[in-house]
Amino acid sequence: SQKIEQNSEALNIQEGKTATLTCNYTNYSPAYLQWYRQDPGRGPVFLLLIRENEKEKRKERLKVTFDTTLKQSLFHITASQPADSATYLCALEGYGGSQGNLIFGKGTKLSVKP
Amino acid sequence: DAGVIQSPRHEVTEMGQEVTLRCKPISGHNSLFWYRQTMMRGLELLIYFNNNVPIDDSGMPEDRFSAKMPNASFSTLKIQPSEPRDSAVYFCASSYFNNEQFFGPGTRLTVL
Numbered sequence: 001s002q003k004i005e006q007n008s009e010a011l012n013i014q015e016g017k018t019a020t021l022t023c024n025y026t027n028y029s030p031a032y033l034q035w036y037r038q039d040p041g042r043g044p045v046f047l048l049l050i051r052e053n054e055k056e057k058r059k060e061r062l063k064v065t066f067d068t069t070l071k072q073s074l075f076h077i078t079a080s081q082p083a084d085s086a087t088y089l090c091a092l093e094g095y096g097g098s099q100g101n102l103i104f105g106k107g108t109k110l111s112v113k114p
Numbered sequence: 115d116a117g118v119i120q121s122p123r124h125e126v127t128e129m130g131q132e133v134t135l136r137c138k139p140i141s142g143h144n145s146l147f148w149y150r151q152t153m154m155r156g157l158e159l160l161i162y163f164n165n166n167v168p169i170d171d172s173g174m175p176e177d178r179f180s181a182k183m184p185n186a187s188f189s190t191l192k193i194q195p196s197e198p199r200d201s202a203v204y205f206c207a208s209s210y211f212n213n214e215q216f217f218g219p220g221t222r223l224t225v226l
Contacts, residue, residue: 043217106156
């Protein structure tokens with residue numbers, strides 16, 4: 001069955017450093033990979049979408065890479081700030097009939113210390 | 115835009131009772147999704163609709179769960195009868211042609 005793993009449940013870094021979160025998957029060939037941010041008591045908020053034929057995508061301080069050979073996505077936050085502290089979820093989306101059917105990882109809780 | 119609206123925000127009920135969760139998607143969106151989130155299992159898709167039609171309900175745990183979307187601006191998720199293991203946060207999300215999903219604030223359900 002499909003499996004998604006996010007590298008760790010928690011990641012602690014110092015303000016100003018680059019945070020790198022990992023999403024690995026098995027038994028799946030996604031068309032898209034999405035990253036969401038979730039704050040306590042709130043619903044997930046969409047950050048970035050990367051297609052299977054794209055290697056990298058950037059948005060402000062965020063960068064996502066997608067390696068379909070390694071079956072892995074890396075999510076980077078550069079110049080991290082305490083306000084970036086949240087749980088980050090990766091989600092896979094398939095083709096055709098599976099479009100819209102997102103499979104989420106359990107998330108990585110990022111804490112950025114001042 | 116008010117975003118996705120869910121009600122109630124919190125629900126506490128006793129085992130065996132019927133529970134109805136409500137969702138109003140973002141106007142103009144044509145896809146609606148119901149998710150359940152727990153610490154153990156993370157965020158799981160229960161069912162999703164395209165243009166008010168259920169497309170995939172394979173995530174619905176059992177017959178006690180049912181969902182309807184009578185029109186483009188309203189959907190319900192019903193649990194009858196409820197059980198303690200149904201306790202979770204239930205999210206509704208909507209999207210336009212299966213692009214990024216916009217999530218509501220969630221309903222925290224506690225079944226005693």
